[in-house]
Amino acid sequence: MFNLKYDFDWGIPFREPYLQWMIRGVEITLLVAVVTSVASLILGTALAVMRVTRIKPLRVLSRIYIEIFRNIPGLFWLLFFYFIFPELLPSGLGAKLNSYRNYSIAAGILGLTLNNTAYVAEILRSGLMGIPKGQREAAISTGMSRVQQYTYVLLPQSYRKILPPMGTQMIHNFKNTSLCMAISVPELTWATQQIESLTFRGLEVTTLATCFYIMVSLSLGAVIILLEKYYKIDISSITHIEEN
Amino acid sequence: MIKFITVNKWFGSHHVLKDISLEISRGEVIVICGPSGGGKSTLIRTINRIEQVQVGEIIVDGISLANPKTDVTALRAEIGMVFQHFNLYPHKTALENIMLAPMKVRGLSRKNAKERALRLMERVGLSEKSDMYPIQLSGGEQQRVAIARSLAMEPKIMLFDEPTSALDPELISDVLDVMTSLTNEGMTMVVITHEMGFAQRVADRVVFMDKGEIIEIEKPSDIFINPKQARTREFMSKILHIPNPHKT
Numbered sequence: 001m002f003n004l005k006y007d008f009d010w011g012i013p014f015r016e017p018y019l020q021w022m023i024r025g026v027e028i029t030l031l032v033a034v035v036t037s038v039a040s041l042i043l044g045t046a047l048a049v050m051r052v053t054r055i056k057p058l059r060v061l062s063r064i065y066i067e068i069f070r071n072i073p074g075l076f077w078l079l080f081f082y083f084i085f086p087e088l089l090p091s092g093l094g095a096k097l098n099s100y101r102n103y104s105i106a107a108g109i110l111g112l113t114l115n116n117t118a119y120v121a122e123i124l125r126s127g128l129m130g131i132p133k134g135q136r137e138a139a140i141s142t143g144m145s146r147v148q149q150y151t152y153v154l155l156p157q158s159y160r161k162i163l164p165p166m167g168t169q170m171i172h173n174f175k176n177t178s179l180c181m182a183i184s185v186p187e188l189t190w191a192t193q194q195i196e197s198l199t200f201r202g203l204e205v206t207t208l209a210t211c212f213y214i215m216v217s218l219s220l221g222a223v224i225i226l227l228e229k230y231y232k233i234d235i236s237s238i239t240h241i242e243e244n
Numbered sequence: 245m246i247k248f249i250t251v252n253k254w255f256g257s258h259h260v261l262k263d264i265s266l267e268i269s270r271g272e273v274i275v276i277c278g279p280s281g282g283g284k285s286t287l288i289r290t291i292n293r294i295e296q297v298q299v300g301e302i303i304v305d306g307i308s309l310a311n312p313k314t315d316v317t318a319l320r321a322e323i324g325m326v327f328q329h330f331n332l333y334p335h336k337t338a339l340e341n342i343m344l345a346p347m348k349v350r351g352l353s354r355k356n357a358k359e360r361a362l363r364l365m366e367r368v369g370l371s372e373k374s375d376m377y378p379i380q381l382s383g384g385e386q387q388r389v390a391i392a393r394s395l396a397m398e399p400k401i402m403l404f405d406e407p408t409s410a411l412d413p414e415l416i417s418d419v420l421d422v423m424t425s426l427t428n429e430g431m432t433m434v435v436i437t438h439e440m441g442f443a444q445r446v447a448d449r450v451v452f453m454d455k456g457e458i459i460e461i462e463k464p465s466d467i468f469i470n471p472k473q474a475r476t477r478e479f480m481s482k483i484l485h486i487p488n489p490h491k492t
Contacts, residue, residue, distance in 0.1 A: 132331075137325075138325075141320060141403075142397055143320040143345060143397065148349070
């Protein structure tokens, strides 16, 4: 079927130091993915609530944030935080950041998180808007404060409703970690490119990396489906929207 | 207990409440009826300030809702509300629905809240359904859980906004039975309903509202059999299915 004219040498990925780089790459990729996902979920929740509150300055602030981070490529944010951000700081502080060995990882996490947060916030906002206003009224009428209404009634229902798009976004965010290679974060894609440039045998390691990305993405998708099944009883029972 | 002093409210240019003055005393059961769009729901929702009024004053349990210093959230905890569409929390079981506010608002321990919730589930006749989710319950059962949820806060006032309108006919009586038992305990209640049999049995006064105004306030026996106002008469004849002799 394929005629690649390429002799695979499957020894390469398992030779030192390449194996070490690949393992380290997997570790960094997972680290960046987990930290950015969790952080953007927390920040995104805050922004989504700000976006639907009746306090106008908070709404405006959230809107501005979302537009800025949604409309500029994620890669640009990585480059920004790696190259430009330290320059904007007072010179002593900037130099200190640059000299920090893992600054690229921090810049990568920061850029990806802020980028992903904008999407998470919008997805969650759609969930919040989809909750019948009677839910809010029921909570209000039992004397719950605003914070309690969101914590116990509105947000838990929103999270359940938005599981499918949120799962997709999280998978997207996981794969986006490969962008970090542009700022030399030693994650998996960066490792494959390093090995390629040293050995001209990139196809083997890239194939392995591809399998890794597929495996993790599929697992994430499976977790989402399990969660959907688990919560099905709840999300199918949304009460009607009050008409008066 | 609840006092409306020339209350007026507009939705945009639509005048929904016109010079409402009404005093409801402790332990009184008031039934509000009237054509839809007449302001009944809006009126009842101003009592716990889910809707705010622009003109006039509402005093609940001696506290003015118009006073900016009033802690409305605390006051709401004393006022139970039951909705036409139940509005149970779909992500929580019946028991958890009832336990939530007592734990979070009143600070009850989980154990105490659970005891209280189980007692209330028994009271509304649903002991065996405690662990079910709202979707697994019939409309009538959901509404009884909703009543139990309000009662769990041990409110001084209960508001019912068409509690049986969304129910199948055969499920209505169980809900009305629970409500009737409340009136026997001396609960102050404001009920929007067209269940005239219920009104006849338990209401102290019936308020007839139309186009944002209170047209007539009477004892149930008088308002059904011998309404003074033409609009009330017309409405009553329609919902009681009596031919209107005044119509040509």
